[in-house]
Amino acid sequence: MQPTPATNAAPAGFSFERLKGLGPVVALVLLCIAGAMLNPDFATFDNLMNVLTRTAFIGIIAVGMTFVIVSGGIDLSVGSMAALIAGAMIVMMNAIATGGALGPVATVAAGIALALLFGAVFGGVHGVLITRGRIEPFIATLGTLGIFRAVLTYLADGGAITLDMNLSDTYGPVYYQSVIGVPIPVWIFLLVAVAGTVILNRTAFGQHVQAIGSNEQVARYAAIRVDRIKVLTYLLLGICVAIATILYVPRLGSATPTTGILWELEAIAAVVVGGTSLKGGSGRIVGTVIGAILLSVIGNILNLTSIISVHLNAAVQGVVIIAVAYLQRGRR
């Protein structure tokens, strides 16, 4: 038998391990210090809210994406899905408004309900294709990525689907209004992040998601309903995409074939920068939120300063993604 050492002291290197986990936080803090030094406008409350509001879309999707990635899956379709939900939502709301049966507020409420329904159905379909259909998540969602965007382009006839002006006035505050000085999208982002954290860390469902990502066979033998849990992760992501879309539509009031382009990559990058392994098994929502904020702070700083061209935004983001991944390497 192994001798049991007398102490339960933490193994050496523990604090260093901790530090590696803090990689994205360190990167975010450094960026913020740099931003504040380069332009005094950066460190203002208004700018902070501006950054967070812009982060909300990707951030909310990334929270849902965390569940999918932790369970060992991936969803490439979220950008197209957001575009299609936006388009379908606007078409429906315009149709209801033209019919005149409902008031503007009820119409917007119906649109929101429909968007959530669409998100849940799209996500559910992904889940069923992947579990029942035994199609690799990468392939299944690559397929729907094309389908969603093509259907939207068809609906928009290659142009834009625009929300009725009256509805725009009713719906606009959902994006532009603030509560206690904080814009509504930021509140919703916070709410989704908190809910995601609680679900992932404090519920049986969340624990099962991690168990499946860690080793699907073991989970299956441990009486976990693997297929059901997987479907639920995609459904949850679909709902997150719908929530992001609901916040996005009042901003521009239209959906075009370029709506939500590359959102999937930004969301996946936020998750990975946040410390979740693409192999699945473990991950943290807090990390994802920090990852999402980190990526949009980069764009914000480039906008506020003139040292590096805004056109190089994606390049700087890429450098930061690689740098953070470098800090986190070998944690497994």
Add this chain to the structure above:
Amino acid sequence: MTLAVRFNHIVKEFGPVRVLHGVDFALAPGRVYGLLGENGAGKSTLMKILAGYERPTGGQLLVDGVERQFADAREAEALGIALIHQEFNLAEHLTITQNIFLGHEHRKGWLLDTASMRSAAAACLEQVGLAVNPDARVADLIVAEKQLVEIAKALSRKARLLIMDEPTASLSSGETAKLFALMARLKSEGVTIIYISHKLDEMEANTDEVVVMRDGQFVTRALTADINRQQMANLMVGREVSDMFQPKQPPAAAAPVLFKVSGLTVPGWVRDLSFEVRSGEVFGFGGLVGAGRTEAFEAILGLRARSAGEIELGGERVDIRNPRQAMQHGLTYLSEDRKGKGLHVDLGLRENLTMMTLERDARPWLDIKGGRAALDKAIADFGIRMRDPNCAARSLSGGNQQKLALAKYLHSNPRVVVLDEPTRGVDVGAKRDIYALIHRLAAEGRAVIVISSELIELIGLCHRVAVLHGGKLQAVLDQDHLTEEELISHATNTRH
């Protein structure tokens, strides 16, 4: 051709933990050595140092009198030292030939010389007695065949010193016999063999000398001819192992049948299997590897398709389509594949223990406090030893992982427990604990089913044993007929 090894005060530390405390002994060429020791005694670490997978923190390793510091396994291999891992080091997607020559490919100029590799691989496979096509993919092989491929791979490297870590754990008795014949032949060719096993009968029959390690130190060595199994076990544990098995308590005469299977057919594996197990009974399943024992229970759990068969639990007919429904009816199954199917080795102990009961105990939030209390209780009840209760399951030794897995599958308090190879790769001390646990489970009125390839285990533990051969039930042996000869003759279908 021959190769002598000397360990000179070898020390190995992992961070603050010292696992080898200055090991001294020498091995002469052309002999078969049994290396004895419980899990955690340091055998595997020492062998990894010899084979170049680990570097010693202190001391010297002398090979043929020359001090060697291997930078990696390749350098050790170049001297003819090969380690056959307990856990396979095979690339599942590649063919047998590709695996055997991985990193040592034969070339013709820029291109691979596939023809010469294929014929060399076929020759190695023939040597180990494995009759499969060298172009077969490793993923398509069963566990026993993979083990033989590992051995063939070592042979292809012209090994002069062969280290085998639990090579027979997954082999049937026929394959085991072939392996021992091969070992004898290699020995006659001058190859030194270091043989690690928990099976003392194999040690007794196949080694020239045993070397005993305990707690990271060399304890003693003895000619195998001079000591018996009991003495070996005592040397390993450092105390008297009076009896591995407790006396069996027969189930009460009126004990109800808890689990009944009739006419189970699993396409390709099992035909028309029927049996019943009573409350308080330990019911064994014997047979060769591939006889369909594991597959039968995977089908009962709904993990494999079954084409016919009825299952009754506690006298009620039940329809089980997945492990969850089985658990709800009070039936759990612990797989033989601990790391692949039994435990989440990357997750913590509490997470593993409560994995199957999370939903039952969540209200709706996880009951983390309750989980911690359950872990403390399980650690005490099952005698799990670890450095830190917050560690990941992978850092436990094999025996302790198995105890944790048992605790996990008993955590839902099932009426019927199926344990598939419950003591595979587990040391003597842990084995005895697990046997005592199985007796306790039966005494509590559960029905316990033990699938095992160790005949002694089936005989010492079970009230009755069903023997399968080629997916068919050959016999159900009761107490009076439970002997090694009976078990083997039914398992190999050579009874007249």
